[in-house]
Amino acid sequence: MGFLGNLFGGGRRDRSASVAKQRLMMVLVDDRYKLTPDMLEQMKIEMAEVLSRYLPHVDSDQIEVTLLRGEANDHLKAEIPLKRGRDE
Amino acid sequence: MARVITITSGKGGVGKTTTTANLGTALAMRGARVAVMDADIGLRNLDVVMGLENRIVYDLVDVVEGRARLRQALIKDKRLPELCLLPAAQTRDKDAVSPEQMVYLTNQLRTEFDFVLIDSPAGIEGGFRNAIVGADEVIIVTTPEVSAVRDADRIVGLVEAAEKGTPSLIVNRIKPRLVNRGEMLSVEDVIELLAINLLGIVPDDEAIVTSTNRGEAAVYDQHSLAGRAFLNIARRLNGEEVPFLPLQDQPGVLERFFGIFGRRRT
Numbered sequence: 001m002g003f004l005g006n007l008f009g010g011g012r013r014d015r016s017a018s019v020a021k022q023r024l025m026m027v028l029v030d031d032r033y034k035l036t037p038d039m040l041e042q043m044k045i046e047m048a049e050v051l052s053r054y055l056p057h058v059d060s061d062q063i064e065v066t067l068l069r070g071e072a073n074d075h076l077k078a079e080i081p082l083k084r085g086r087d088e
Numbered sequence: 089m090a091r092v093i094t095i096t097s098g099k100g101g102v103g104k105t106t107t108t109a110n111l112g113t114a115l116a117m118r119g120a121r122v123a124v125m126d127a128d129i130g131l132r133n134l135d136v137v138m139g140l141e142n143r144i145v146y147d148l149v150d151v152v153e154g155r156a157r158l159r160q161a162l163i164k165d166k167r168l169p170e171l172c173l174l175p176a177a178q179t180r181d182k183d184a185v186s187p188e189q190m191v192y193l194t195n196q197l198r199t200e201f202d203f204v205l206i207d208s209p210a211g212i213e214g215g216f217r218n219a220i221v222g223a224d225e226v227i228i229v230t231t232p233e234v235s236a237v238r239d240a241d242r243i244v245g246l247v248e249a250a251e252k253g254t255p256s257l258i259v260n261r262i263k264p265r266l267v268n269r270g271e272m273l274s275v276e277d278v279i280e281l282l283a284i285n286l287l288g289i290v291p292d293d294e295a296i297v298t299s300t301n302r303g304e305a306a307v308y309d310q311h312s313l314a315g316r317a318f319l320n321i322a323r324r325l326n327g328e329e330v331p332f333l334p335l336q337d338q339p340g341v342l343e344r345f346f347g348i349f350g351r352r353r354t
Contacts, residue, residue, distance in 0.1 A: 017271055017277065021281065024273075025281065028281065031238065031242065069283030
């Protein structure tokens, strides 16, 4: 990425370090919990299904699930953005 | 009371042997009686890294099988009389020694030294298990690369399963400039991924190549950043509070734009 990319806060592609971190997160979830990326995607879809019974504003593509490592326990963190629902 | 510390990594080539040699030397420079043991049976290397390859008469397997006494197999360092190497056998394989024999051997070393540092082989098989079986503490060395971090995570699980406590972490070969550009995992990233305590950060340093070529520890080189980092880790092992070296050199605005042309700071 050229310096113009730096100047305007990121370019078309994510920096490789954050790509590496994201990939590692997924791999470590798989290694430790036998939860494959496919299963994780399926989990997101099903989460969206359940949530949409209560909130019609959830898009499964937008759900982000990350693993947080802790000394004693690991956590799965789900970020679920809601589409603005004022018009509906 | 001696402390037996195993240095391991999972992945090969991340700097276990260099770390063992430098920490052993640094601890001995600070007055401790130190034994470094090469547990990589069949792929002996700690001797050449320490420049002691010409002095080997007996090895670890000779001691275990009773052909030599421990005293006969221990090689004194060239400069530091309180630093000794127990070399691995080169012509045998990892099955030549049993876990019980390793425990017996490390307990023998405990009586004569303040620190026993064990250089573990790569991998998760018998050689690795032998290397940790007699240890009180385990240090994991990793580099900021996906493969090394992934393997380190496996090792954390295995060390905990072996009831050796949570290992501590050395992140080796950090390139601050790449980290600043967002093109290398940062130390913070690695800690967040592995969730273990940080013991040290060792910057990537060409001086390691030259010191290894000569069979001298980098901790003797005042100008080596990696050498200074290893000295600091040795002090932390001794219980001192030592701040981490400032790696994230703050580049100026121009330098940030033209990073690769910027002068290297030390």
